[in-house]
Amino acid sequence: MGLDDRKLAVLRAIVEDYVATQEPVGSKALVERHQLGVSPATVRNDMAVLEEEGYIRQPHTSAGRVPTDRGYRLFVDRLSRVKPLSPAERRAIERFLVGAVDLDDVVHRTVRLLAQLTRQVAVVQYPSLQRSQVRHLELVPISTTRLMLVMIADTGRVEQRLVELPGPIPVDDVTDLRRLVNEKLVGTRLSETPPLVQALVEESSPQLRPAMTTLSSVLLETLVERHEERIALAGTANLTRGGLLDFQGSLRPILEALEEQVVLLKLIGEAEPSTTRVLIGDENEFDNLRAASVVSTGYGPGSTMVGGLGVLGPTRMDYPGTIATVRAVARYVGELLAQN
Amino acid sequence: MGLDDRKLAVLRAIVEDYVATQEPVGSKALVERHQLGVSPATVRNDMAVLEEEGYIRQPHTSAGRVPTDRGYRLFVDRLSRVKPLSPAERRAIERFLVGAVDLDDVVHRTVRLLAQLTRQVAVVQYPSLQRSQVRHLELVPISTTRLMLVMIADTGRVEQRLVELPGPIPVDDVTDLRRLVNEKLVGTRLSETPPLVQALVEESSPQLRPAMTTLSSVLLETLVERHEERIALAGTANLTRGGLLDFQGSLRPILEALEEQVVLLKLIGEAEPSTTRVLIGDENEFDNLRAASVVSTGYGPGSTMVGGLGVLGPTRMDYPGTIATVRAVARYVGELLAQN
DNA sequence: TCTGGCACTCGACTGTAGCGAGTGCCAGTC
DNA sequence: GACTGGCACTCGCTACAGTCGAGTGCCAGA
Numbered sequence: 001m002g003l004d005d006r007k008l009a010v011l012r013a014i015v016e017d018y019v020a021t022q023e024p025v026g027s028k029a030l031v032e033r034h035q036l037g038v039s040p041a042t043v044r045n046d047m048a049v050l051e052e053e054g055y056i057r058q059p060h061t062s063a064g065r066v067p068t069d070r071g072y073r074l075f076v077d078r079l080s081r082v083k084p085l086s087p088a089e090r091r092a093i094e095r096f097l098v099g100a101v102d103l104d105d106v107v108h109r110t111v112r113l114l115a116q117l118t119r120q121v122a123v124v125q126y127p128s129l130q131r132s133q134v135r136h137l138e139l140v141p142i143s144t145t146r147l148m149l150v151m152i153a154d155t156g157r158v159e160q161r162l163v164e165l166p167g168p169i170p171v172d173d174v175t176d177l178r179r180l181v182n183e184k185l186v187g188t189r190l191s192e193t194p195p196l197v198q199a200l201v202e203e204s205s206p207q208l209r210p211a212m213t214t215l216s217s218v219l220l221e222t223l224v225e226r227h228e229e230r231i232a233l234a235g236t237a238n239l240t241r242g243g244l245l246d247f248q249g250s251l252r253p254i255l256e257a258l259e260e261q262v263v264l265l266k267l268i269g270e271a272e273p274s275t276t277r278v279l280i281g282d283e284n285e286f287d288n289l290r291a292a293s294v295v296s297t298g299y300g301p302g303s304t305m306v307g308g309l310g311v312l313g314p315t316r317m318d319y320p321g322t323i324a325t326v327r328a329v330a331r332y333v334g335e336l337l338a339q340n
Numbered sequence: 341m342g343l344d345d346r347k348l349a350v351l352r353a354i355v356e357d358y359v360a361t362q363e364p365v366g367s368k369a370l371v372e373r374h375q376l377g378v379s380p381a382t383v384r385n386d387m388a389v390l391e392e393e394g395y396i397r398q399p400h401t402s403a404g405r406v407p408t409d410r411g412y413r414l415f416v417d418r419l420s421r422v423k424p425l426s427p428a429e430r431r432a433i434e435r436f437l438v439g440a441v442d443l444d445d446v447v448h449r450t451v452r453l454l455a456q457l458t459r460q461v462a463v464v465q466y467p468s469l470q471r472s473q474v475r476h477l478e479l480v481p482i483s484t485t486r487l488m489l490v491m492i493a494d495t496g497r498v499e500q501r502l503v504e505l506p507g508p509i510p511v512d513d514v515t516d517l518r519r520l521v522n523e524k525l526v527g528t529r530l531s532e533t534p535p536l537v538q539a540l541v542e543e544s545s546p547q548l549r550p551a552m553t554t555l556s557s558v559l560l561e562t563l564v565e566r567h568e569e570r571i572a573l574a575g576t577a578n579l580t581r582g583g584l585l586d587f588q589g590s591l592r593p594i595l596e597a598l599e600e601q602v603v604l605l606k607l608i609g610e611a612e613p614s615t616t617r618v619l620i621g622d623e624n625e626f627d628n629l630r631a632a633s634v635v636s637t638g639y640g641p642g643s644t645m646v647g648g649l650g651v652l653g654p655t656r657m658d659y660p661g662t663i664a665t666v667r668a669v670a671r672y673v674g675e676l677l678a679q680n
Numbered sequence: 681t682c683t684g685g686c687a688c689t690c691g692a693c694t695g696t697a698g699c700g701a702g703t704g705c706c707a708g709t710c
Numbered sequence: 711g712a713c714t715g716g717c718a719c720t721c722g723c724t725a726c727a728g729t730c731g732a733g734t735g736c737c738a739g740a
Binding site: 101135138237239250256 | 441442475476478480482488490492496498500501502574575576577579580590591592595596598599
């Protein structure tokens with residue numbers, strides 16, 4: 001499987017041309033558009049080898065070549081340099097994100113920006129509660145047997161939950177409950193919370209016990225077990241670019257996948273900080289997304305990571321450009337979060 | 341323009357058949373499938389009249405007839421009875437909505453349910469802040485110059501906003517602020533809030549004034565001017581049903597419209613309570629949605645209305661069934677909200 | 681007013697032919 | 711041994727002609 005430099009150059013040229021034109025590329029067109037310094041016949045021989053190795057394929061006998069998923073993989077890993085962003089793009093990012101008033105706003109602006117810049121479907125995960133610290137817990141009486149629990153996290157997330165108490169409790173008890181949970185939990189990471197919540201129940205006075213038990217189970221259930229991740233999505237209309245050629249003619253499976261929070265989380269929520277993950281076609285674990293590629297990365301203030309973001313598009317996408325944009329946006333969002 | 345009963349029956353039959361088969365319907369097939377009691381030739385004469393009046397049209401000369409937007413309109417207004425829901429559907433609605441833990445949960449379940457039952461794109465507006473009463477306002481110090489404002493409404497909505505104070509203020513002042521805003525605003529409708537907020541600033545002590553001024557402007561801006569409506573969407577994958585025939589082959593404009601909150605709000609947020617609004621094709625004010633129809637209604641506890649919900653689909657949709665489902669779901673959601 | 685009959689229209693489908701982009705192979709050259 | 715030019719071949723695409731049939735409009739008659 002000796003792929004010498006020229007064969008790699010041919011593969012690179014094929015990927016670039018195909019991404020640009022969306023048409024199978026032939027040997028003659030290739031030598032015309034790229035300075036390969038050899039004749040079409042030679043390129044044809046190289047192509048035959050590349051095809052044998054599974055990097056490219058022919059849609060039909062008398063057509064040009066098209067990269068396979070494996071070809072894109074090789075291209076991404078070894079043949080492409082991440083494109084530096086243009087000053088215009090940098091400015092666009094700053095302009096778009098400046099002036100966000102709260103977390104919701106930041107996330108919405110980010111996801112729209114990402115969709116616009118990459119011209120693909122963008123996905124942004126809200127800062128994960130798992131990775132957030134409790135900044136404040138508030139209990140608001142709704143009736144004598146109902147409380148609204150509001151949790152504010154250091155990442156700016158605010159979660160609320162209705163608590164149905166086993167019986168009516170006086171307002172003073174609510175004050176006590178509030179003081180207790182705040183004393184114990186403020187400043188802790190939610191992933192480390194369970195034992196603390198448990199202790200809270202055990203240490204509370206007999207009077208408060210029933211209410212505290214209910215409260216703690218809501219806390220655990222909401223914030224830890226049913227880890228309440230949120231996700232924003234934008235740019236689904238971009239799926240229709242490139243006619244019906246991409247995604248083998250049917251958007252259905254893609255749209256279905258995009259409606260599943262679980263799927264989206266898996267796609268973008270598992271990246272590591274400062275690493276960019278690229279999943280190409282087949283590499284994707286969901287059947288519905290076999291015709292798509294995903295570029296994702298983590299973001300967070302400084303070098304920590306609190307959530308993921310990324311884009312989804314056809315396997316035939318501009319990987320270097322997309323990777324650069326995703327990284328840049330993630331970095332800017334991180335800086336923005338660090339300021340709060 | 342005398343449309344006698346038989347002509348109306350013919351139109352109804354055409355709409356029903358076309359919706360079911362998605363193919364232009366001819367005179368012969370019509371008399372076979374419906375008991376019209378006349379011959380195909382007679383039906384053809386009626387069709388000619390209906391076409392002249394603009395209720396149906398021929399895609400091409402040697403094809404059957406297809407309803408026009410105007411035809412659907414007549415059908416909806418005069419020719420269809422709202423289908424009663426099947427017991428199975430009723431049970432599905434109840435099963436789906438029981439066990440929702442909070443407002444977010446209710447809205448998400450509702451929108452999914454609606455998408456599933458109608459097999460179309462579903463849209464649900466969160467209870468509008470305009471129509472909500474303030475139940476509680478909470479101020480949480482984030483730093484000496486920053487507060488988190490959390491508003492809990494009687495409809496279950498919880499909104500938060502970061503407040504950047506003009507200068508540092510002591511914790512005791514925050515307590516005072518909290519007491520003041522709650523005293524003044526709890527129990528009021530947000531639409532009547534502006535003068536009250538104004539009074540709040542004027543009545544506050546010199547010490548609190550700067551902070552109160554900032555706070556009040558955030559309150560006004562967030563909750564009233566930039567009326568913070570939220571919307572949930574589901575079932576976009578349903579747009580791909582019926583091949584590429586619906587929506588004249590391109591989902592693009594539809595997907596684009598669905599990304600615009602403003603558009604969605606206009607679509608479903610303007611209905612009146614207990615009225616079901618049907619917008620067919622052309623009647624829609626957005627060019628992007630000329631190929632689509634929208635069925636929407638309001639919902640709320642009891643006979644009041646706090647928000648809208650509806651579905652969007654091809655003009656060729658089962659109007660009686662869709663209208664029935666939308667109404668039923670809105671009623672159930674209203675009951676659910678009334679319980680809280 | 682309705683009906684049966686009939687001529688007509690026109691899209692859908694089928695089969696054929698020519699074109700051309702692109703290939704694989706081979707003999708010849710550096 | 712690597713590269714090149716030439717050539718035969720493949721096969722999808724387009725255009726064109728022909729057939730079929732669903733569906734229509736119209737008309738004479740009941």
